[in-house]
Amino acid sequence: MSDTVASKSSYLIHADASRCAGCMTxxxxxxxxxxxxxxxxxxxxxxxxxxxxxxxxxxxxTDECDNCGICVRYCPYGALTAQKVxxxx
Amino acid sequence: MELPGYAGYIxxxxxxxxxxxxxxxxxxxxxxxxxxxxxxxxLACDLIPPNAGPLSPENAIIIGTGPFNGTMxxxxxxxxxxxxSPLNGSLPHSNGGGCFSLFLKSSGYDHxxxxxxxxxxxxxxIGDEDVQLCDASDLWGMDVFDTTDELxxxxxxxxxxxxxxxxENLVNISxxxxxKGGTVGSGGLCAVMGSxxxxxxxxxxxxxxxxxxxxxxxxxxVDEILSRVTSYHMRDEMLKGxxxxxxxxxxxxxxxxxxxxxxxxxxxxxxxxxxxxxEIHKRSxxxxxxxxxxxxxxDRLDVPERDVATYDTAIFAxxxxxxxxxxxxxxxxGSALDRYAEALRYSDMVNRYGIDKVYSFQGLVDFxxxxxxxxxxxxxxxxxxxLDREFDTLLKLVEMTVFRExxxxxxxxxxxxxxxxxxxxxxxxxxxxxxxxxILFDPRLWRLGPMQFESMVYPGRSLNVGGAMGAATYxxxxxxxxxxxxxxxxxxxxxxxxxIFTENSFNVGRLAKHGEDFFNLFNMFGQCHRLxxxxxxxxxxxxxxxxxxxxxxSTPSDLKMASERVWNLWKVMNYRAxxxxxxxxxPRIWFQPLKGPDKEYxxxxxxxxxxxxxxxxxxxxxxxxxxxGWNRETSLPTAKKLKELGLEVLTSEKDY
Numbered sequence: 001m002s003d004t005v006a007s008k009s010s011y012l013i014h015a016d017a018s019r020c021a022g023c024m025t026x027x028x029x030x031x032x033x034x035x036x037x038x039x040x041x042x043x044x045x046x047x048x049x050x051x052x053x054x055x056x057x058x059x060x061x062t063d064e065c066d067n068c069g070i071c072v073r074y075c076p077y078g079a080l081t082a083q084k085v086x087x088x089x
Numbered sequence: 090m091e092l093p094g095y096a097g098y099i100x101x102x103x104x105x106x107x108x109x110x111x112x113x114x115x116x117x118x119x120x121x122x123x124x125x126x127x128x129x130x131x132l133a134c135d136l137i138p139p140n141a142g143p144l145s146p147e148n149a150i151i152i153g154t155g156p157f158n159g160t161m162x163x164x165x166x167x168x169x170x171x172x173x174s175p176l177n178g179s180l181p182h183s184n185g186g187g188c189f190s191l192f193l194k195s196s197g198y199d200h201x202x203x204x205x206x207x208x209x210x211x212x213x214x215i216g217d218e219d220v221q222l223c224d225a226s227d228l229w230g231m232d233v234f235d236t237t238d239e240l241x242x243x244x245x246x247x248x249x250x251x252x253x254x255x256x257e258n259l260v261n262i263s264x265x266x267x268x269k270g271g272t273v274g275s276g277g278l279c280a281v282m283g284s285x286x287x288x289x290x291x292x293x294x295x296x297x298x299x300x301x302x303x304x305x306x307x308x309x310x311v312d313e314i315l316s317r318v319t320s321y322h323m324r325d326e327m328l329k330g331x332x333x334x335x336x337x338x339x340x341x342x343x344x345x346x347x348x349x350x351x352x353x354x355x356x357x358x359x360x361x362x363x364x365x366x367x368e369i370h371k372r373s374x375x376x377x378x379x380x381x382x383x384x385x386x387x388d389r390l391d392v393p394e395r396d397v398a399t400y401d402t403a404i405f406a407x408x409x410x411x412x413x414x415x416x417x418x419x420x421x422x423g424s425a426l427d428r429y430a431e432a433l434r435y436s437d438m439v440n441r442y443g444i445d446k447v448y449s450f451q452g453l454v455d456f457x458x459x460x461x462x463x464x465x466x467x468x469x470x471x472x473x474x475x476l477d478r479e480f481d482t483l484l485k486l487v488e489m490t491v492f493r494e495x496x497x498x499x500x501x502x503x504x505x506x507x508x509x510x511x512x513x514x515x516x517x518x519x520x521x522x523x524x525x526x527x528i529l530f531d532p533r534l535w536r537l538g539p540m541q542f543e544s545m546v547y548p549g550r551s552l553n554v555g556g557a558m559g560a561a562t563y564x565x566x567x568x569x570x571x572x573x574x575x576x577x578x579x580x581x582x583x584x585x586x587x588x589i590f591t592e593n594s595f596n597v598g599r600l601a602k603h604g605e606d607f608f609n610l611f612n613m614f615g616q617c618h619r620l621x622x623x624x625x626x627x628x629x630x631x632x633x634x635x636x637x638x639x640x641x642x643s644t645p646s647d648l649k650m651a652s653e654r655v656w657n658l659w660k661v662m663n664y665r666a667x668x669x670x671x672x673x674x675x676p677r678i679w680f681q682p683l684k685g686p687d688k689e690y691x692x693x694x695x696x697x698x699x700x701x702x703x704x705x706x707x708x709x710x711x712x713x714x715x716x717x718g719w720n721r722e723t724s725l726p727t728a729k730k731l732k733e734l735g736l737e738v739l740t741s742e743k744d745y
Contacts, residue, residue, distance in 0.1 A: 023379070028381065036300075038298060038301075039297070040192075040195050040295075052238065054389070074315075077378070
């Protein structure tokens, strides 16, 4: 899976799954922001490994994602980027 | 009371009765042994009977995580496993990456203890409260990668510790990969799983969270580490080349062959070929990272022009260029691309079947080929097969070993067992072997640094823990001021500095003890100790992280003592399994000159200034035992040392 876009509030988050190495740092960091604990199930970004002999991932944002951008700041591989968008009045 | 940083439970599985028991983790044990290598030692000491046969139902497989696993501390993905080894009867530690530790803790468990023997092939699946033994009849016969793919298809998202055909056939040199990337189990873990009819252990991604004592403090520490990681000057290149980037400069003077008695030279164009191969590797590579790892050293490799696609954890250029190994002496030929593809084909084969190419198989092949070349064994012994150093022979021997076919049945027992079964004086050809495994870095080429020294004394295996003193051990001859900085980073106490260091040198036996204590902490926390991630940690940083995660305020010396406690317990366990000073001996070959194409190489000190004799190394062993507080004659920890570490209970047994 290649590009996934989540756009809701202050950031437009662009995900390039071809750069994802599967480290799940984004998931751990997201849940840590929300609950001050590390919980993969609570993360609003989910990294799913695609089946088969290859090493590819799908990046999914849940409906609860508020586009805070913290996953972007912590992705070590540049798979996530954010673009600031102007909020409508 | 629950301790932050821990999931809180130990899972006990009896494969014979199919009984599953969930036991709360004793917080006092967690404080005393911390986790990972520490708690699995404690469990093994309590649960594996000293006389248990490695392939008997009484042997246990104990899988453990530490308090850093499941958090976002960079590089915190290692899982630790202990069991009684069928290769040599020791209790070795194995650690491996992948998602297993993260997913196990997300289901609420810190440790898993597997005992007994299933009456039919099964796999264990753990997902929150749902813990099941599932029928694995249809998986039996599958290789490591295909088993992983199939179990992912059934249980995604999950992490898989499978066995290949080598484990099923009780091959003593079997090994596996967690999630097709984290090598684990050198010493025959998979044969133990095979003996239990256990095809795989699967941890599903669970729904539990891991709390930490001081989130703000932890966040600050992690941010500081990540800031140093991202500004590390080698990182950008390493993300392109993985482990090969860091090992590109390692090509030593040639490759060992003929039972470590000869150095086969590289071709004259080695530098150009190495550069070309590195470029091929980079364009073939897709990076794989274990959870929380910002360095992604593992590889998915595709070479479409040679129809090769596989996974590996460390393809080193010098292996692929000419020999595929540090000990086999096979001369590859053709272009850089041909050689690279050949190396990957071999690697794919052994990784899929699940045999240990690094510490066992390649040395074994060199051993039997040398015996054949010298007329000790003939076609009659090999079942009609001519043994040579050709690639096809290597592949044939892989097949025969994995399936224990004919002569391969002998190789499957490992080097000590093979020499015994061959007889005819073959044991004289067993060289560069400690505790039944081959030494990875011959100190005649690499000098006797802390890593090489530790290969002798490491309990249960010929391994070293994280290079014992970090990067300084991979490239000998560091300046003294840098070594002293390294010692400070590893927490060598001031009172020991005067004993270890002189103005221009150091005592490698005494220093090795402190390197072990430092890097063993990584194994207790669940932290990766590969040098390109462990380099960002010092004893102070580990101490701060431990306090932030668990709330147990500690000092560096507290942690060093905890590590020493764990190491001493482990030493006693292996002593009771029959391992003492005689097993820590330097191999005979170290004291014979290594014949290279243009010169001879001798065992020297770390700086290359002085040749070392057997008496010198025996003296360094004395110093090591003294630094550890162990009996020089037997290598057993003294009663005084055990009391100091709170392990006096061990002194009530017959050895004291």
